[in-house]
Amino acid sequence: MDAMTSLILHHYPTSPWAEVLRLAMGLKGLGYGSVEPPVICPKPRLAVLTGGYVRVPVLQNGADIFCDTAAAIDALETLHPDPTLFPAPAGQGHRLLAQLAQGPVFFWAVGAAMGALPTEGMEEFWADREARFGMKPAAFRAMAPHLAAQFEAHLANLDMALSDGRAFLGGDAPGHGDLAHYQLLWFQKARFGGDLSPIVADRPHLGAWAQRVADIGHGRPVPMDAEGAIAVARAAEPTVRGVVSPGSGFEAGQEVLVSQEGSNDAPTAGRLAVLTDRRITLLRDHPETGAVAVHFPRLGQIIRPA
Incomplete structure (x- = not known):
């Protein structure tokens, strides 16, 4: 597996929501880098990638950082659609x-x-x-x-x-x-x-x-350290697909803060690139990574002007 082109999962073994993504990797038969951040804060190397988001799991694809299981599931389905995570007849x-x-x-x-x-x-x-x-x-x-x-x-x-x-x-x-x-x-x-x-x-x-x-299993994880994941982000360019919905009260390029409902964690700051009824994407820069795109699901997120 070439770590520079692979998916990377930031997780720890006892995280229940990380188990969802591990199984999703198994269902799709994927290999991926496996980075284990600390269970409790601080998580400084994960924060380099996310801008401060410290929950797990976090899915990384190059310079695209997917926070929250829902965003990660959508990313996996887009990148590797077969077999689907939304099979008929239940579908969506x-x-x-x-x-x-x-x-x-x-x-x-x-x-x-x-x-x-x-x-x-x-x-x-x-x-x-x-x-x-x-x-x-x-x-x-x-x-x-x-x-x-x-x-x-x-x-x-x-x-x-x-x-x-x-x-x-x-x-x-x-x-x-x-x-x-x-x-x-x-x-x-x-x-x-x-x-x-x-x-x-x-x-x-x-x-x-x-x-x-x-029995689905966890796919093919390969241990990886946080420095390797940061290097992958630094060598890649972020991907942005979408728009800021008219009438949302926000504008593309606006400096915003994103935090999670029911949490006192520090918000993630960045330039708003995507805001729809399903997704939020921020562009941000860090000396160790260069530009990255940090993706969130719309559900469960609080967005406000910086």
Whole structure:
């Protein structure tokens, strides 16, 4: 694999949303560079590429940096359309399935997976999450039984949906909706020592589906360091496709800030290149990378003048 022309995934092993992209790589049979940033802030080498965005996963293609799983999924589908992440008959309905998994259901899954874990030895992790997302350990643990119960109800609904004999949520082929829902289940390995059998023992349809998704695998990752990824960006030119929609209240080239709903992370600053009802793209410069394009999905982002 030529690292200078390959996709690069910035992720760490315990990230549930990174699991979605790892499986997407597997579904499409792709090789890619694998860079592992720190789990908690600061993440200075990742910020060189993103302009300050520090969530994972981040997908890189040359000087194009895709922040958030939704933006990365669209990039993979554009760059490598076959096999599709949106197979018929559900087609683009996979987006709605994935959006469901990214909303309240994800918080239920987090509560189920982490609510009973000890706080001792994880002080730095909890300090990071409290500063960034307002997750106070004591309050989170108090909510955990309710969150776990809601997640169990969601799993029961998934098992029922699969009871009609379908192989995947959208039909005979796996798609984005399957990967997004599977990571909710996969994340529960944190509380069961890597074993999902306690969850699927009484849900045979769910268990069989989870195994089919897991069998997709993670493609062909090749370990890579952050300096190599920065070098790839420096050697490439960013790609911009789209316009700033008329009536959006913004203009192409305007200096703007983009931040994420529900987060206290620092915003990303740049020159607005694309703003539609689906995408935001900023152009920005850094001494180590030169010009890069930082891409976001429109959903979940707050954009404001700099």
